[in-house]
Amino acid sequence: xxxxxxxxxxxxxxEVLSDLTFDLAPGSFHFLAxxxxxxxxSLLRMMQLDLPPTRGLxxxxxxxxxxxxxxxxxxxRRRIGAVLHDRRLLDHLDAFDNVALPLRLAGxxxxxxxxxxxxxxxxxxxxxxxxxxxxxxxSGEQQRLAIARAVVxxxxxxxxxxxxxxxxxxxxVRILRLFVELNRLGATVxxxxxxxxxxxxxxxxxxxxxxxxxxxxxxx
Amino acid sequence: xxxxxxxxxxxRRQAALKKTAFNRAGRRRAAPLLPPGDAQDAxxxxxxxxxxxxACLAVIAALGADRAAQGWRGQLAGSATVIVRPKGDETAxxxxxxxxxxxxxxxxxxxxxxxxxxxxxxxxxxxxxxDTVLDDLPIPRLVTVDLDPHAPATADAMSRALTxxxxxxxxxxxxxxxxxxxxxxxxxxxxxxxxxxxxxxxxAAVIAFATGAGLAAQRDLVxxxxxxxxxxxYIAGLFQARFAALAALAGLFGALGAGALAAGVRLLGxxxxxxxxxxxxxxxLAVLPACPLIAALVALLAARATARRLLKRMA
Numbered sequence: 125x126x127x128x129x130x131x132x133x134x135x136x137x138x139e140v141l142s143d144l145t146f147d148l149a150p151g152s153f154h155f156l157a158x159x160x161x162x163x164x165x166s167l168l169r170m171m172q173l174d175l176p177p178t179r180g181l182x183x184x185x186x187x188x189x190x191x192x193x194x195x196x197x198x199x200x201r202r203r204i205g206a207v208l209h210d211r212r213l214l215d216h217l218d219a220f221d222n223v224a225l226p227l228r229l230a231g232x233x234x235x236x237x238x239x240x241x242x243x244x245x246x247x248x249x250x251x252x253x254x255x256x257x258x259x260x261x262x263s264g265e266q267q268r269l270a271i272a273r274a275v276v277x278x279x280x281x282x283x284x285x286x287x288x289x290x291x292x293x294x295x296x297v298r299i300l301r302l303f304v305e306l307n308r309l310g311a312t313v314x315x316x317x318x319x320x321x322x323x324x325x326x327x328x329x330x331x332x333x334x335x336x337x338x339x340x341x342x343x344x
Numbered sequence: 345x346x347x348x349x350x351x352x353x354x355x356r357r358q359a360a361l362k363k364t365a366f367n368r369a370g371r372r373r374a375a376p377l378l379p380p381g382d383a384q385d386a387x388x389x390x391x392x393x394x395x396x397x398x399a400c401l402a403v404i405a406a407l408g409a410d411r412a413a414q415g416w417r418g419q420l421a422g423s424a425t426v427i428v429r430p431k432g433d434e435t436a437x438x439x440x441x442x443x444x445x446x447x448x449x450x451x452x453x454x455x456x457x458x459x460x461x462x463x464x465x466x467x468x469x470x471x472x473x474x475d476t477v478l479d480d481l482p483i484p485r486l487v488t489v490d491l492d493p494h495a496p497a498t499a500d501a502m503s504r505a506l507t508x509x510x511x512x513x514x515x516x517x518x519x520x521x522x523x524x525x526x527x528x529x530x531x532x533x534x535x536x537x538x539x540x541x542x543x544x545x546x547x548a549a550v551i552a553f554a555t556g557a558g559l560a561a562q563r564d565l566v567x568x569x570x571x572x573x574x575x576x577x578y579i580a581g582l583f584q585a586r587f588a589a590l591a592a593l594a595g596l597f598g599a600l601g602a603g604a605l606a607a608g609v610r611l612l613g614x615x616x617x618x619x620x621x622x623x624x625x626x627x628x629l630a631v632l633p634a635c636p637l638i639a640a641l642v643a644l645l646a647a648r649a650t651a652r653r654l655l656k657r658m659a
Binding site for chain 2: 163193195199202212214215216221229
């Protein structure tokens with residue numbers, strides 16, 4: 125992923141993000157830090173092709189996103205697993221079907237992915253909630269469900285916005301291990317987090333947004 | 345609604361959803377990506393069903409009108425009427441008999457017979473009324489001619505034959521009426537086709553509106569699908585499948601309703617249907633199975649076009 129002079133503003137307001145220029149090498153693992161309202165979620169949304177930059181260029185998987193045809197976007201998005209702050213779970217699907225969504229959209233049959241989905245649900249501690257609907261899950265369980273959905277298709281790029289915000293410490297460590305494991309298998313991971321302790325313990329480099337600018341803090 | 349009843353409703357809904365997640369063998373199957381239909385679906389089904397019912401009636405009526413026009417055309421084209429005027433001392437009866445004899449020899453005439461005066465008076469009676477008036481009128485003598493349906497004699501050929509035989513007569517081959525009957529038949533058919541097409545357009549418009557409303561209501565779902573990598577055609581496919589199924593079912597009920605009404609008319613009216621102007625046949629009901637298919641196709645196309653257009657705009 126490459127950002128070249130990217131800026132973002134909402135309407136006529138001043139730029140939220142200015143002159144972002146950085147590379148995320150394939151297989152890298154970074155945290156994204158910064159105060160509330162600094163633009164972390166906006167940055168993740170731009171990476172997910174959910175929000176176009178006001179200026180500058182974004183290259184994803186070697187392709188200029190501003191030149192992507194409408195028909196190509198779904199295929200790029202399938203390579204991205206995102207956990208957004210609002211989770212965006214589908215209320216009419218149970219935990220199993222919510223997690224399986226990316227696999228269904230990729231054309232796989234339920235018999236092919238049932239075992240993978242069940243295993244992943246067990247990994248995030250939801251093995252006894254497979255048939256539960258989001259409304260019946262606690263906030264932390266919903267968070268874990270969203271994480272499972274984001275990673276189930278083994279995406280090349282994992283974007284997570286406060287993925288451990290609503291879970292206890294033990295589960296936060298467990299989820300971090302999941303991301304590290306996927307990173308070891310080749311995925312590029314970027315996690316926005318306020319949890320300084322988690323960031324420090326991970327030993328991963330940090331992209332810090334401050335006053336609309338991005339600074340790279342190397343791994344300790 | 346109280347919290348308790350809301351909770352009960354949610355529990356019922358989830359139980360229903362759960363049932364769809366497994367097949368009869370208890371093996372998991374992928375749940376529908378669109379949430380189950382709501383009360384608006386029932387309203388939409390009713391409207392589409394009524395439109396299908398009316399469209400079926402229009403088509404059945406067109407078939408009846410066409411059959412009536414064919415019958416009248418056959419009757420008119422297969423016969424001619426000759427008005428005979430006696431010349432000199434010849435009596436009207438003798439002139440009519442001579443005309444009938446002459447016409448019987450013309451190629452393309454199957455039978456020619458002088459119409460008895462009493463029958464001619466009976467034909468005029470509905471128009472003129474009182475018998476005493478008829479007594480004072482110079483009633484022309486008529487000869488009815490049955491023509492060969494495959495190679496009928498022309499009015500010219502019959503006139504020439506009568507002139508050659510020295511009979512003063514005018515031949516009416518009903519061509520004037522025939523044109524009107526043909527035109528009426530064509531108009532009836534065109535009107536029915538136009539009505540059916542208009543009803544199909546109305547159904548398409550209703551489905552397009554419902555698709556728009558459905559997409560607006562499911563904006564969050566559409567956004568999640570987009571972000572998860574769904575193509576527009578996949579999302580449009582979800583809506584087109586739902587509305588095609590809904591329209592097929594509504595079309596089935598509309599067709600059944602129209603079929604029941606047509607069958608009732610046929611049973612009440614006997615062999616000619618309710619009226620000779622609209623003779624229905626049991627075979628007319630054979631068009632009805634096409635209704636659910638056409639309704640599904642119209643709904644599919646309307647939903648697809650609307651969804652694709654709106655999805656582009658939403659993105």
